[in-house]
Amino acid sequence: MLWSAKSLSKQLKEWTGQYGSIYRLFIGTTPMYVVSDVIKQFSSFRSPFGSRWRRQRHATNPTFSSAKLKLMSPLVSGRIEAMLNKISTMTTTQHKEINMYELYKRLTMDVICNRCVFGIDMDMQNDIHHPYLLKSAEVFKTDADHMLLMQFSNFIPSLARPLHDILFSTAEFRRRLIKATPVLSNFITELPRLWLINRVREVVNQRVKSSSNTKERVDDTADDHVAAKVLKFEELIPNIFLFMVAGDETTSTALSSRTFFSALDMRGPQVWSIIAHDFLAQDKSLSSPKGLNIIQPDVFSIHYDPDLWGSEDPNLFIPERHLVKSHAICINGIENVFN
Incomplete structure (x- = not known):
């Protein structure tokens, strides 16, 4: 279902409305927690x-x-x-x-x-x-999640590293081939x-x-x-x-x-x-079973959560809402880049 979704962020937001601020799903055979309840100790995630x-x-x-x-x-x-x-x-x-x-x-x-x-x-x-x-x-x-190699590695996590090495080894071979014979750049696309x-x-x-x-x-x-x-x-x-x-x-x-x-x-x-000023809210901890190595923030739910951004409609442009201190990680501008 997740791979067929047109928008990952919107799909996670929809499921958050159904299942709550913390729920678990599987990417292939890899378990993943989806979290929209902001926390402060990222280093607690074992990886x-x-x-x-x-x-x-x-x-x-x-x-x-x-x-x-x-x-x-x-x-x-x-x-x-x-x-x-x-x-x-x-x-x-x-x-x-x-x-x-x-x-x-x-x-x-x-x-x-x-x-x-x-x-x-x-x-x-x-x-x-x-x-x-x-x-x-x-x-x-x-969308890397829709790439065949990514989906295959999610189904069989033990193959993720070999597939990664094959992909980049092939890319390096193509790079060197183009460098040695520049005319091939017209036929080989990186x-x-x-x-x-x-x-x-x-x-x-x-x-x-x-x-x-x-x-x-x-x-x-x-x-x-x-x-x-x-x-x-x-x-x-x-x-x-x-x-x-x-x-x-x-x-x-x-x-x-x-x-x-x-x-x-x-x-x-x-x-x-x-x-806007940041502050750290009360610490909330959650233990996950061994082998759970993916934590996916539900960014849309966090960015449109009235508990975080005030009673006004979070869809409206109201900069005064930032006069009230917000959690330090309420804004996740590049979270998908690092995940």
Whole structure:
């Protein structure tokens, strides 16, 4: 039933209405809890990748410190100014509706790829057919749960790792084949996700070549104390890819949504001075049987829960609701990216 659903989020919300805030279902033969009762101790979930994920998060968090973000502010401001100039030109000469979502997509990819990740000017705001834009959009159009390999691995979890290795080994062979014979790129198509990962790999390799000691510094993790603070070299590429696609889609969606509601709100810009504060609610714990390795938040139920967002209709744009402190994880903008 879950694989045939057109929208996973809407289907989970419907089942939450029937079965409550916590219920269990099976993805193939793999048990999964669906949760819309927000909690605060994610580290309580036992997973073979839990400690590794926490180590990588600990290593990457300093990258997004206030000081580092301030250093990037001029770069971001410059790209925003370019977008505003583009909008001004469009409204002056064309006098037609503007798809802000598409403009924000190009803006976020411009900032992430051109300035903050790759450091290469790709002119994405003017080149609407830039391959990075197209491949990024295709990544989110592809539902991995509907892929045959994913469904097969869910039915037989022991085959998940071998199937994963086969998929990426095949992709690596195709990448090297195209690199050796470029003309084959006209006949061999890479999956969007793998295409982006391969482009990230190329950029990382270029950076390594430009600094001969980079790889040694990254791989010098023999000391456990050092290893806990840095990413291993093979972890750089998937993390860069993750930040790229997650930051692109979520930021552009949030900006376009806010722009839409702002345009419809007749009370003026003063409503945007509202600042939401987070707090941790009372701890609620739940034990799961050994072997249960999937926890799926029901995002729609959380985002439209009147107990979390106030008595007003959660479907209405009422920014004043954020004057009341909400749970720290009431907003799950990129939860599906990490699951």
